[in-house]
Amino acid sequence: MPLYEYYCPVCRERFELLRPMSAAAESATCPDGHPGAGRTVSVFSALTTNEFGQPQMMAGGCGCGGACSCGAA
Numbered sequence: 358m359p360l361y362e363y364y365c366p367v368c369r370e371r372f373e374l375l376r377p378m379s380a381a382a383e384s385a386t387c388p389d390g391h392p393g394a395g396r397t398v399s400v401f402s403a404l405t406t407n408e409f410g411q412p413q414m415m416a417g418g419c420g421c422g423g424a425c426s427c428g429a430a
Contacts, residue, residue, distance in 0.1 A: 359381070360374070361375075361399070362398075363395060364397045365389070367391040367393075372394070
């Protein structure tokens with residue numbers, strides 16, 4: 358089951374929910390019990406370290422790190 362992010366307009370908090378793909382577009386109830394939270398766009402990032410042990414972002418995927426065909430790279 359995929360993990361989706363939702364935003365509650367009442368308490369102004371983001372939260373995550375494991376849901377089947379068929380229920381992804383449905384509104385959700387936040388952990389505080391407020392109904393009507395909408396799904397948001399999630400951003401995935403991965404960190405690695407370079408040869409000096411310093412953290413750095415890994416490129417890849419769309420958004421755009423050049424591993425897709427959107428032409429933005």
